[in-house]
Amino acid sequence: MSTIELGGLRENVRGRVIDREDPDYDDARSVFNGMIDRRPLAVVKVSQVTDVIATVGFARDNGLDLAIRGGGHSAPGFGTVDDGIVIDFADRIGVHVDPEDRTARSEPGATWADFNHATHAFGLATTGGIIGSTGIAGLTLGGGIGYLARKYGLSCDNLISADVVTADGGFLTADENRNADLFWALRGGGGNFGVVTSFRYRLHPVDIIYGGVIIYSAEDGETVGEFYRDFIAAAPEEFGAFYGFHQGPPVPFLPEQWHGTPVCVIVGAWTGPLDEGEKAWRPLLDAAPVLGSFLGPLPYPALNTLFDPLQPKGMQAYWKADFLRTLSDDALRVAADFGSRIPSMECANHFYPIDGAVQRVAPDATAFSYRNVGFAPAIAGQWHDPADDADNIRWVRDYWEALHPYAEAGGYINFMDADDQSRIADNYRTNYARLADVKATYDPGNLFHVNQNIVPAASVAG
Incomplete structure (x- = not known):
């Protein structure tokens, strides 16, 4: 892909677009697992939701693979991709705590160390991972096992709502009342359904x-x-x-x-x-x-x-x-x-x-x-x-x-x-068919496939 074509992406985002000519490229493309050595066309250090919308549209319209990176802790290296585009939330780590109603809203680049640092100031926490450098996004979307799970449930059980950019460039809020099918799928279904740009959690008195x-x-x-x-x-x-x-x-x-x-x-x-x-x-x-x-x-x-x-x-x-x-x-x-x-x-x-x-x-x-x-x-x-x-x-x-x-x-x-x-259907048992239907509704073209991938149900996607 030429510089002019990437220039079109640069014109539509406020964050940095790091390509193969950039001196920071090797650092930007690296992930937690050193075994993963992939070379994306560009890593987009998004600064706001509109950057995400523009980058999703660019990847979709150009038929490019798209990887989403929160904490970058994925053992399979799903936070990067060869010859495609990476949405990198490394600079989006803000956590806003409301101690009165015991909730926290977090950006998707935050790790559990970032999140716990913010909530601990108020004597509060929610179920997170075992490692502080694990990202909140990937852990929550996959379920979220942690020290507090026996008492307070999984990370996804404590998710109140999520803001999501979908494959068509739409921006949705998913919770129990709005886009409830998407909210159901996000709680354990991984990054299959869109790019989550904000997570809102229920907190508990843990100091x-x-x-x-x-x-x-x-x-x-x-x-x-x-x-x-x-x-x-x-x-x-x-x-x-x-x-x-x-x-x-x-x-x-x-x-x-x-x-x-x-x-x-x-x-x-x-x-x-x-x-x-x-x-x-x-x-x-x-x-x-x-x-x-x-x-x-x-x-x-x-x-x-x-x-x-x-x-x-x-x-x-x-x-x-x-x-x-x-x-x-x-x-x-x-x-x-x-x-x-x-x-x-x-x-x-x-x-x-x-x-x-x-x-x-x-x-x-x-x-x-x-x-x-x-x-x-x-x-x-x-x-x-x-x-x-x-x-x-x-x-x-x-x-x-x-x-x-x-x-x-x-x-x-x-x-x-x-x-x-090959185990993907077994991982969700009887929930898999419903997940495939939700996938077909929000991502019929399977743009978000750099993950433990749920294929869209053909009957709906067709």
Whole structure:
């Protein structure tokens, strides 16, 4: 495409249009996953909604692939594309909190660290991710599992409304009363239906929590998993915690001999009365011999960024996901086996509970349909050296293949990689047909296909 043609795009946006001749191009095209090396025609650093409308129209009218980038954390690299256009919200991170009605309106480039920083000033929060650098947009549109989910539901369950630019250049507000079919689809259906330019959330009184991490030997992984399974099933919903495997991090509370060796972890937060926090955590300290622990009163944002030092931008990454009806003995044996062979400091395997408030929402009330399962396992392969690609990818794939016989057909789209498109219908179960109809209504030409893609229903699109 010529400079003159891109010049037409520049004339219609106020933000920067960065092309291949720009000295900032390589930085602008990079995403969280260093394995992704794509070369878009242009990255548009949008400054306002009209920039989004103009860029969507430009991509549509020129038959170009269009990628939408919020936080840029997508493991498959859906925030960029070869020979197409990227809408980049990196400069749009504003969060406006209304403490009186306990709501917050956020721009789509904000990360959960940005969002929590804003809401914590008022002693409020909503369900966000496990990593502070994760974008609010992608996490919410895919569902949104986090520490507060057992008490307050998924991120998408706390979404009150969204402003959306659709494929035809329209601008809509979607909520329970306006464009309700679109609002239903946005809550778990991913970025398939348009470009969300504003999210409005319900907030909850979450300020100082009692939480942190307990580290056990990977050899005790099955024992810890069995204890955790029974413990979390009976725990008050104020207790949000996951079980998983890492390599021992180089932190002061873990003896140096365990640094870089496979370990089992439980990480989470007690959001009930602070003076009950120590008692709430005490049983987990007796689940197995503890190698090290860091527990105590923490500002909620501090817990949400606890793993950020292990998640620098530019690592190689490959992920897999499933849903488990229960954390069965068979599943725990697989977890302990592969967890004991976790290949890098940055790799992670977590089992997130799907219960409490999440299960009180009907499976067809939002696009996120797996409301009747017990856990969402994430197998996140992450490492620094491209020379280690084959070994790390093999560990992730072999682990997933060993675990999947005990899992449901579908998985959580936010933890899936680019080679999981064949599972898309299974990921939504009986909600898929309705999602395809909504897709056909708002994006019949499938402009928004750089994602875990829902194809428009032919009967409506035709």
